[in-house]
Every structure is written in structure tokens, then in C-alpha cells.
Amino acid sequence: MTVPFHSDKHQYVGGNGERLDAVDKVTGSAVYVHEMAIPGMLHGRMKVSPHAHARIKRVDTSKAEKVEGVRAIVTGATLDMTLGLYMCDRPILGRDVVRYQGEQVAAVAAETEFAARRACELIEIEYEPLPAVFDPEEALADNAVRVHPDLHTYNHMRGVFFPQANTNIAHHQKIRKGDVEAGFAQADRVFEHRFTNPPVAHAPIETHVTIAQALPGRRAHIITSAQSPFTVRNLFAIAFGMPHNAVRVQIPYVGGGFGGKAGIHLEPLAYCLSRAAGGRPVKITASREEEFNVLPSRQGLKTIIKTGVKNDGRITALQVKYMWDAGAYADYGVNIGRAAATSGAGPYVVDNCWIDSLVVYTNKLYGTAFRGFGHLEVLWGVERNLDRIAHALGLDPYEIRQKNVLRAGTTTITGEKVTPNHGRPDICLETVAKDIAFDNRTRTSTTGPLPKGKVRGKGIALLQKSPAMPVFTSCSAIVKFNEDASVNVLISGVDYGQGTYTSLANIVAQELSIPRDKVQVVFDCDTATQPYDWQTVASRFQVMGGNACIDACHDCIAQLKQVAGQVLRAPDHELVCEDERVYVRHTPDQGLSYREIVLGYTYPNGNSIGGPIIGRGKYIAQGLTHLDPQTGQGKAALDWTYGAHGVEIEIDTETGEMEIIKISSAFDIGKVIHEGMCRTQVQGGVLQGLGSALFEGFRFDERGRMLNPSFVDYKIPTAKDAPREMRQHFVETPQLDGPFGARGVGEHPMISIPSAVGNAIFDATGVDITDLPLTSERVYMALKAARKAREA
Amino acid sequence: MEYDIEVTVNDVHYKTRVPASFTLMQLLRDKLHLTGTKEGCGIGECGACSVMLDGQLVNACLVLGVEANGSAVRTIEGEAKGEQLSDLQQSFIKHHALQCGFCTPGMILSARDLLGRVPAPRDEQIVEAIAGNLCRCTGYETIVDAIREVAHGPKGGAK
Numbered sequence: 015m016t017v018p019f020h021s022d023k024h025q026y027v028g029g030n031g032e033r034l035d036a037v038d039k040v041t042g043s044a045v046y047v048h049e050m051a052i053p054g055m056l057h058g059r060m061k062v063s064p065h066a067h068a069r070i071k072r073v074d075t076s077k078a079e080k081v082e083g084v085r086a087i088v089t090g091a092t093l094d095m096t097l098g099l100y101m102c103d104r105p106i107l108g109r110d111v112v113r114y115q116g117e118q119v120a121a122v123a124a125e126t127e128f129a130a131r132r133a134c135e136l137i138e139i140e141y142e143p144l145p146a147v148f149d150p151e152e153a154l155a156d157n158a159v160r161v162h163p164d165l166h167t168y169n170h171m172r173g174v175f176f177p178q179a180n181t182n183i184a185h186h187q188k189i190r191k192g193d194v195e196a197g198f199a200q201a202d203r204v205f206e207h208r209f210t211n212p213p214v215a216h217a218p219i220e221t222h223v224t225i226a227q228a229l230p231g232r233r234a235h236i237i238t239s240a241q242s243p244f245t246v247r248n249l250f251a252i253a254f255g256m257p258h259n260a261v262r263v264q265i266p267y268v269g270g271g272f273g274g275k276a277g278i279h280l281e282p283l284a285y286c287l288s289r290a291a292g293g294r295p296v297k298i299t300a301s302r303e304e305e306f307n308v309l310p311s312r313q314g315l316k317t318i319i320k321t322g323v324k325n326d327g328r329i330t331a332l333q334v335k336y337m338w339d340a341g342a343y344a345d346y347g348v349n350i351g352r353a354a355a356t357s358g359a360g361p362y363v364v365d366n367c368w369i370d371s372l373v374v375y376t377n378k379l380y381g382t383a384f385r386g387f388g389h390l391e392v393l394w395g396v397e398r399n400l401d402r403i404a405h406a407l408g409l410d411p412y413e414i415r416q417k418n419v420l421r422a423g424t425t426t427i428t429g430e431k432v433t434p435n436h437g438r439p440d441i442c443l444e445t446v447a448k449d450i451a452f453d454n455r456t457r458t459s460t461t462g463p464l465p466k467g468k469v470r471g472k473g474i475a476l477l478q479k480s481p482a483m484p485v486f487t488s489c490s491a492i493v494k495f496n497e498d499a500s501v502n503v504l505i506s507g508v509d510y511g512q513g514t515y516t517s518l519a520n521i522v523a524q525e526l527s528i529p530r531d532k533v534q535v536v537f538d539c540d541t542a543t544q545p546y547d548w549q550t551v552a553s554r555f556q557v558m559g560g561n562a563c564i565d566a567c568h569d570c571i572a573q574l575k576q577v578a579g580q581v582l583r584a585p586d587h588e589l590v591c592e593d594e595r596v597y598v599r600h601t602p603d604q605g606l607s608y609r610e611i612v613l614g615y616t617y618p619n620g621n622s623i624g625g626p627i628i629g630r631g632k633y634i635a636q637g638l639t640h641l642d643p644q645t646g647q648g649k650a651a652l653d654w655t656y657g658a659h660g661v662e663i664e665i666d667t668e669t670g671e672m673e674i675i676k677i678s679s680a681f682d683i684g685k686v687i688h689e690g691m692c693r694t695q696v697q698g699g700v701l702q703g704l705g706s707a708l709f710e711g712f713r714f715d716e717r718g719r720m721l722n723p724s725f726v727d728y729k730i731p732t733a734k735d736a737p738r739e740m741r742q743h744f745v746e747t748p749q750l751d752g753p754f755g756a757r758g759v760g761e762h763p764m765i766s767i768p769s770a771v772g773n774a775i776f777d778a779t780g781v782d783i784t785d786l787p788l789t790s791e792r793v794y795m796a797l798k799a800a801r802k803a804r805e806a
Numbered sequence: 807m808e809y810d811i812e813v814t815v816n817d818v819h820y821k822t823r824v825p826a827s828f829t830l831m832q833l834l835r836d837k838l839h840l841t842g843t844k845e846g847c848g849i850g851e852c853g854a855c856s857v858m859l860d861g862q863l864v865n866a867c868l869v870l871g872v873e874a875n876g877s878a879v880r881t882i883e884g885e886a887k888g889e890q891l892s893d894l895q896q897s898f899i900k901h902h903a904l905q906c907g908f909c910t911p912g913m914i915l916s917a918r919d920l921l922g923r924v925p926a927p928r929d930e931q932i933v934e935a936i937a938g939n940l941c942r943c944t945g946y947e948t949i950v951d952a953i954r955e956v957a958h959g960p961k962g963g964a965k
Binding site for chain 1: 827835840841842843844845846847848849851852854881882883885886891894895898899900902904905906907908909910911914932933934936937938939940941942943944945946947948949950
């Protein structure tokens with residue numbers, strides 16, 4: 015018989031303790047780059063192109079140089095570095111050619127913000143406007159304007175991305191499974207539908223801001239509002255040909271990222287200004303307008319989706335063409351085109367699948383990573399498509415999904431086997447359908463009589479996402495004990511609000527069996543002192559960081575036992591670490607407190623052994639493969655998080671005005687590590703998704719100029735736009751290699767919100783909208799058109 | 807042109823000199839080093855720089871520094887009494903009513919203004935009061951929960 019040794023004193027996984035950053039943030043004492051300064055710091059400003067596509071004929075900085083206080087001016091002609099995450103296509107400043115309205119062409123560093131601004135105004139640039147292309151579909155035409163005529167010569171990640179010579183295609187991702195022609199031949203019905211998504215802004219409340227200093231001896235110091243310190247360092251070191259350890263990147267508190275701060279942005283420009291100003295540090299703070307129209311956005315997307323189905327709703331074939339509006343530079347866009355294609359059929363069994371995912375350059379603001387990494391866009395089409403098909407076949411939207419959903423024993427479109435440990439989209443769907451009483455759909459109210467002209471409707475949608483990351487993505491953590499047996503955790507994923515550090519504290523406290531308030535995860539990331547992590551993106555931080563922390567805790571425990579074993583004269587396997595003590599398991603009184611060991615144990619006579627306990631942990635995903643370039647088959651997924659949303663909506667049929675009554679969401683996240691962090695991630699993501707659903711999207715004029723680069727013209731949800739009720743459900747099918755069985759859920763809440771809202775509008779009114787956003791105006795026009803059609 | 811001004815911020819009296827073009831936000835952040843007040847847009851669209859000026863909630867980016875001459879200003883730095891966090895701060899922590907934290911100071915100031923005017927607000931009044939403070943992280947629900955609990959106690963409230 016085994017005796018239960020474990021006390022339940024330090025069980026924190028699943029708990030709901032305070033956020034580690036809460037006190038700093040409610041008191042205003044949290045320090046962001048926005049308020050940071052280094053002695054001698056200059057202010058940098060950018061001058062941007064007013065043209066979407068133009069040749070730079072002449073740059074004259076002579077007047078600007080005369081402005082009092084100007085210390086440096088840089089232009090594209092003076093800088094020859096090219097940046098790129100996967101595709102080296104972006105000059106730090108436009109040189110010879112500009113490719114979008116908003117592209118930086120020159121920059122000034124001056125003693126004051128005012129002088130820098132004034133000097134920028136006085137820089138004279140003569141342009142020769144060139145023909146431009148703004149639509150990804152048009153950009154695919156043989157005779158389309160070429161945004162990058164030499165794209166095939168650019169350095170890029172070979173074997174993963176495939177730029178096409180003499181086109182605007184930065185990457186062509188293929189998914190090929192089964193025999194799609196045979197699949198269509200088996201179908202009773204074949205449907206073809208088109209959908210579009212506009213480019214969308216991240217809109218973190220803290221804009222991009224960076225301080226860079228060129229130090230003597232070709233070294234660089236960068237303090238920046240970014241998500242991924244080591245990626246900034248890596249790309250920076252490559253661009254400037256510096257050793258990695260000569261580049262120091264620090265990231266303090268970050269005021270929101272959402273993918274927009276995942277890569278490298280203003281850092282190289284600030285560094286070039288500093289270098290030109292004799293090494294004085296330079297700070298560049300993006301204005302809100304620049305945040306909208308200079309810094310990158312979410313890509314737009316055009317989808318053409320052809321589906322073969324049996325009369326009972328079973329999918330026999332799916333052929334999809336995704337045309338991504340990359341804008342002027344590829345940045346993360348090529349990887350979005352790759353990753354989202356692997357989810358390009360939704361979480362369904364599609365044995366005959368053919369996907370062409372084309373990432374297409376246009377003369378617009380370029381795209382980058384955005385929470386969801388292409389999945390909100392892809393699933394907008396996939397999930398609206400299914401409702402339209404269900405309607406045409408006279409099937410229930412719930413039934414058609416349950417009939418096709420991935421289950422254990424099936425395979426994904428990339429050939430990955432679904433196992434019982436994979437997560438359960440079917441249960442997520444069932445959960446939300448029950449929660450909104452989807453089987454009881456009526457256009458009248460379930461909560462009392464509706465005002466005249468108002469109708470109700472309900473919609474559901476599934477979602478899935480795995481992290482889009484290189485196969486070799488790795489992560490590390492250090493857990494170091496302090497004098498009082500508290501610990502500091504060093505890790506280089508950044509908590510820019512998601513609450514991951516708070517979740518990691520639950521894991522570390524439980525693993526070490528210490529009070530949670532003795533765990534501090536250090537909020538100031540510094541590549542000079544913190545251990546390596548790849549990037550804080552892709553909803554992979556809690557999974558990989560959690561595993562690295564567990565590994566580091568195991569290392570601590572081994573060291574604690576090694577020292578305690580000598581003192582207690584017991585072998586490791588007889589020792590237990592619990593409640594801040596190491597003791598012999600059969601005789602618990604025979605033990606030492608952590609405090610007596612963590613910096614070294616001292617015997618009564620003064621002899622000392624051991625030394626500071628510092629645990630080292632790491633994690634690298636197991637068994638990932640590259641995708642086959644011709645078929646897209648392979649295993650690219652660390653984990654798949656599945657989920658579903660159910661939406662109830664009320665619509666005024668006279669005005670198109672909409673109110674979201676309820677959104678119920680469910681995700682199979684394997685294990686809830688921190689109840690509050692999971693719940694609040696979902697709430698925030700759902701509302702951000704609702705922004706994409708109802709009103710967000712950039713608009714451009716016929717010359718490619720952005721029309722809405724402000725919060726007045728580009729609305730994000732306010733407190734008034736929140737649904738009357740939001741509910742969150744968590745299914746726990748353990749991920750066997752996740753920390754305590756957990757999967758990521760950072761991005762997933764916003765995916766498929768537009769789909770569920772669109773389906774609810776369809777249910778309420780029969781109006782079938784295929785273009786986002788679903789503005790009241792668009793709904794009103796569609797209702798009006800439908801009335802006219804009926805009358806005719 | 808620069809002006810000498812006197813201003814009381816969080817009960818501390820300051821004498822300083824500011825350019826005529828300085829906003830109240832620049833005065834607070836750049837001159838007085840009270841950086842809890844955040845700049846999200848600088849043109850009155852996001853509410854991150856909400857502060858109280860003589861009892862009125864204002865966007866500090868839309869008020870000139872010289873206009874604050876002779877006035878009393880309250881900022882997030884005046885919310886706690888020493889180490890003792892205010893009821894709103896404690897409630898925000900309890901409800902996880904913050905994520906990146908950049909909108910949080912302005913949000914708390916707007917909530918403080920509401921509770922000063924309406925001690926027992928209904929949910930619609932809470933929503934109305936913070937509708938000018940943009941938050942991209944939380945979805946607002948926890949913020950409304952946090953404010954409601956201060957007004958009505960853990961079990962009370964309109965919801």
C-alpha cells in the first residue's frame with residue numbers, strides 16, 4: 015500500500031491568484047519604454063512616402079540640416095541594409111523606390127521632438143509616381159505591376175518559402191491530399207463561394223517605441239516595446255553583421271502587442287540614427303497615425319472556396335484558393351500563408367483537398383503577424399461556407415459540422431493522425447450549442463418581447479490553430495533561489511499582458527512546493543542576462559515555457575536533494591521535496607528547510623557544502639517535420655487547440671443595427687493552468703474578434719492612401735460594444751506533452767468570431783454577407799436588397 | 807514662449823516653467839515625472855491620459871499645461887495612500903481587470919470620477935463612464951466587474 019505523502023498545500027495549477035504585474039499596473043508605477051530615457055538621448059522622427067508606388071528622384075536634406083538642434087539625418091541612399099524575417103525584401107528606409115503610402119524614406123534625430131518634426135517637414139523629396147496595384151487578385155494577373163521585380167533574387171528561407179519569379183507571389187503554399195477531381199465526381203452537389211477580409215490594425219494602446227544606441231566597438235543597446243527580444247537581436251545582428259553578443263536587447267513592460275510587435279520594426283532605424291549622431295541614444299515613438307499607417311497590419315484575404323458534398327452533408331472534396339494581400343513587404347506574411355493553409359479546410363475531415371495559398375505583394379501597408387495568424391481570415395470563409403451549404407441542403411449547421419469534424423482515427427489535411435489526446439472540437443461545439451440553445455432557434459426573443467422590427471438569430475462556428483513555428487523552435491528557463499528560499503524565474507518569452515508569467519508562477523510554485531507569492535517571474539527581459547527563447551508568438555509560450563520551467567524546477571529539486579542527501583545521509587530516491595522542505599519520506603521529521611540549503615548548507619562546525627541552487631530548464635518540440643513543398647504533408651504542429659463559439663444576435667431590420675446578446679466560447683485547452691488568465695484571455699480575444707466582425711478594416715482611396723488612420727475613423731470596440739453576456743468553457747483533454755496537459759489559448763478566442771456572427775446574421779435575417787466587416791450599413795444594404803428582390 | 811506656473815498634483819505643490827505649447831500630459835510626464843498617465847494617441851481619442859483637473863475628468867493631452875496654472879490635479883499616482891491601495895485598485899487586482907496595463911491608469915481615473923458623481927451606478931452607467939477609455943486587451947467585462955464591486959460590494963451590484 016502506498017502512503018499519500020503529498021500535502022495539498024502548494025497546489026496552484028488551476029488556481030486563480032493575483033496577476034504578478036497587477037500592483038505595478040494599477041498604481042501607474044509600471045515602466046514602459048514610453049517613459050524611458052537614457053542620458054543624452056535624442057528624439058527621432060520619420061518622414062514617410064505620400065505615394066503608394068513611386069521612384070525617388072531626388073532627396074534634399076540641406077534645409078532640414080539647418081534646423082537648430084538637428085544631430086543626424088539618414089536617408090535610404092545612405093543605408094544599404096535589407097531586413098526580413100523569412101524574405102529579405104525591406105530596406106530600412108525606402109531607397110530608389112517606395113512601395114506603400116507610409117513607407118519611411120528619411121529620418122531625423124534632434125535634441126527635441128519639435129526640432130526633429132520640423133526637420134522632417136523640411137526634407138525635400140521628389141518622386142516620380144509609378145503605376146500601382148492594390149488588389150491581390152489583380153496583382154496575380156500576368157500584366158500586373160510588379161511590386162518587387164527582383165523578388166526571385168532575394169535571400170529567403172529556402173525549402174520553406176517559394177517566391178515565384180516574374181510575379182507578385184512572395185510565397186505559394188500547396189496542400190495536396192487525396193484526389194480532388196475524384197472527390198468532386200463523388201459529390202451530389204458542388205458549391206463555389208467567395209469571401210473577403212480587409213486588412214486590420216492591431217491597435218495596441220501603447221504604440222511602437224524604441225530606444226537604440228550605437229556603442230563603441232560596434233555594439234548596440236536597444237530598449238524596445240517588442241514581443242520577442244531574441245528575434246529582435248537575431249535579425250538586428252544579421253542585418254548589421256554584428257556578433258550576437260554585441261547586441262543587447264531589453265524589453266520592459268509592453269503595452270500590448272497582438273502580433274504587431276512580434277518581429278523587428280523601428281529598432282534598426284533608431285540605431286542608424288544613433289550611429290549617425292555619434293553614438294547618442296535615439297528614441298523613436300510612433301504616433302498613433304504612424305501606428306496605423308506606417309507600422310504593419312493584419313493582411314487582407316480573398317478566398318475562393320469550392321466544396322463537393324453528399325446530400326447528407328459529408329464533404330467529398332475541397333478546393334481553395336487563398337489570395338493574401340501581403341502589402342509591400344512579406345514580413346510574417348509568407349509564414350501566415352503557409353500556416354493558415356494547414357488549417358485551410360477547418361477542423362474537418364477532408365480526404366480530397368487541394369489548397370493554393372498565395373501570398374501576394376501589393377502597394378499597400380504591409381502585413382505582419384496578428385493574433386490568430388491568418389486563422390480568423392481563413393475560417394471566416396470556411397465556416398460561413400459550411401452554413402451556406404447546410405442551408406442549401408436543408409441541413410442543420412450543427413449537424414453538418416458534427417458529421418465532418420475531426421475525430422480520433424481520422425487524419426488532417428496535412429496527414430497528421432488525430433489521436434484521443436488531440437483535443438475535442440466536437441465537444442467544444444456541443445458545449446456552445448447547448449449554452450446558446452442552438453437547437454431552439456427562433457427569430458423571436460427568448461428573454462421577453464422584442465421591439466417592432468427586431469429579430470433574433472443564432473450562429474455557431476468551429477476553430478482550430480496550432481503554433482506556426484520553425485521545427486527547431488526552442489525555449490529555456492532559469493529558476494534561481496534567493497536567501498529566503500523565494501525564487502526568481504528568468505525566461506525570455508514576454509508577458510505583454512496575456513498573463514503567461516502569472517500562469518508560469520502557478521507551475522513553478524507547485525513544482526517546487528513553495529508558496530506562490532515566493533515566485534517572481536522577472537518582467538524585464540534582457541538578452542544579455544536571460545536565457546534564450548525564440549519568440550513570444552503563436553500561443554506557444556505557456557506550453558513551451560511551462561515545460562522549460564518544469565524542467566528547471568526538476569533541476570532545482572535534484573540539486574536540493576543532492577545537498578540534503580549528504581546531510582540527512584539518505585539516497586535521492588528516499589527524499590521528498592515538499593512544503594519548502596527536503597525530508598526523508600519514511601521519517602518526515604528528519605529533514606531540512608529549503609532555506610538551509612538554497613545558498614549552501616553549513617554544518618554546525620562551520621564546514622559548508624553545496625552552493626546557490628540555480629535550476630536550468632529547456633524545451634524543444636518533439637517530432638516536428640518540414641511540410642513537403644509539393645503537397646504540404648508533414649507534422650508542423652506542436653499542439654492543436656480546438657474551440658467553438660456560439661453567438662446570439664438581435665438585429666433591427668429597419669436600420670441594420672445589431673446587438674450581440676450572448677457569446678459562448680469553448681476551447682479544449684488540455685488543462686487550465688490559471689483559471690483567471692484563461693478566462694480573461696478569452697474575454698479579451700472575443701471582443702477583439704468582435705471588432706474584426708463588426709467594424710474593423712482599413713479603407714484606401716483609389717491611389718492607395720489609407721483613409722482611416724485614427725481612432726475616430728478606425729473604430730475598435732469600446733465598453734459599449736461588449737456583448738450583454740460572454741461565457742467561457744474549458745474542455746480538458748490532456749495534451750500528453752504539454753505542461754500538466756495544457757495547450758495554448760492566447761490567439762484562439764478571436765478566431766471564428768466573425769464567422770459565428772455572420773452565421774447568426776444569416777440565421778436571423780436570411781441575409782448572406784461574404785465580406786468583412788459586418789457593419790450595420792452593410793447589413794442594412796443587404797436587407798434592403800433582399801426586400802427589393804422579394805418584391806420583384 | 808515659456809510660462810511660470812504653479813500647480814498642485816496629488817496634494818503636492820509644484821512651481822515650474824513650461825513652453826506655451828506643452829500639454830497637461832507633457833507637464834505631468836516630462837516636467838513632473840509623473841509617468842503613470844499614459845499617452846495612447848495624443849489627440850483625445852483613447853482616454854489613456856485621463857486625469858482629474860479641479861474635479862473634472864479631462865484628457866490631459868487636450869489641456870494645455872498653462873491652463874492648469876493654479877489648479878489641483880489628481881493622477882493615478884494619487885490613487886493609493888502610501889502603501890495602501892485604494893478600493894478601486896484592489897478590486898481591479900482581484901478581478902484581473904488589466905492585462906497590458908497601458909489603459910489601466912486612465913480607466914481607474916474614469917471609474918473614480920464616476921463613483922464621485924454616482925456612488926451606486928447601474929451597469930449601464932459604468933459602461934458609459936468608461937466608454938471613452940479604449941482597452942484592446944480585456945474585453946472590458948472584468949473592468950465593469952471591478953467597478954461594480956467597489957460600488958455595491960462583492961454580492962451587490964446591478965448585474
